[in-house]
Amino acid sequence: MDLSKIKLFNLMQSNLNYLSAKQDVTAQNIANANTPNYSAKTLEKPDFSKFMNSSAGSAQSAAGGGLATTHKGHISGTHIANNKNGRIVDAESFETSPTGNKVVLEDEVMELTKTGMEYQETTNIYRKMMDMIRTSIGGQ
Numbered sequence: 001m002d003l004s005k006i007k008l009f010n011l012m013q014s015n016l017n018y019l020s021a022k023q024d025v026t027a028q029n030i031a032n033a034n035t036p037n038y039s040a041k042t043l044e045k046p047d048f049s050k051f052m053n054s055s056a057g058s059a060q061s062a063a064g065g066g067l068a069t070t071h072k073g074h075i076s077g078t079h080i081a082n083n084k085n086g087r088i089v090d091a092e093s094f095e096t097s098p099t100g101n102k103v104v105l106e107d108e109v110m111e112l113t114k115t116g117m118e119y120q121e122t123t124n125i126y127r128k129m130m131d132m133i134r135t136s137i138g139g140q
Contacts, residue, residue, distance in 0.1 A: 011048060012126050018046060019119045025088055026111050029103050037100035040108070042091040 003009040022043040032038040095104050 008129065009126070012122050012129075014046075014048065015122050016119065016126075018043070019115055019122070023112065023115050023119075026108055026115065029091075030105065030108050030112075033101065033103045033105055033108075034099075035101060038103060040091040040103045041088050042111075044087055044089055 004013070025041050025043045029040045091102075096102050
């Protein structure tokens with residue numbers, strides 16, 4: 001069964017890829033918290049409605065292309081940060097350190113927590129959908 005043909009699974013995969021890329025950007029901000037003149041970055045949230053309104057194949061290409069797979073059972077991933085709708089931009093900052101650094105660690109930790117919770121929520125929905133499919137085909 002090719003799960004990428006089910007639009008909801010395709011949407012969840014795209015959201016997980018976006019959240020993973022967002023976590024990377026936030027981690028870079030934390031790593032550069034003491035770098036002079038560093039501006040905190042954020043990842044713009046893409047318009048996921050286009051994934052639901054397109055076929056599975058075009059949603060994959062809209063997400064920036066898939067990664068190489070080594071087995072037919074692997075799910076091809078995407079890197080949403082390369083997507084024109086998921087681009088990295090400077091984050092709004094209300095604080096600037098004397099060195100010109102615009103990273104607020106409290107905000108970054110809150111962003112990490114929020115992103116982690118969204119990721120967990122999406123994986124829980126994914127798991128529930130898989131359970132429903134297994135149940136519908138007679139599995140346990």
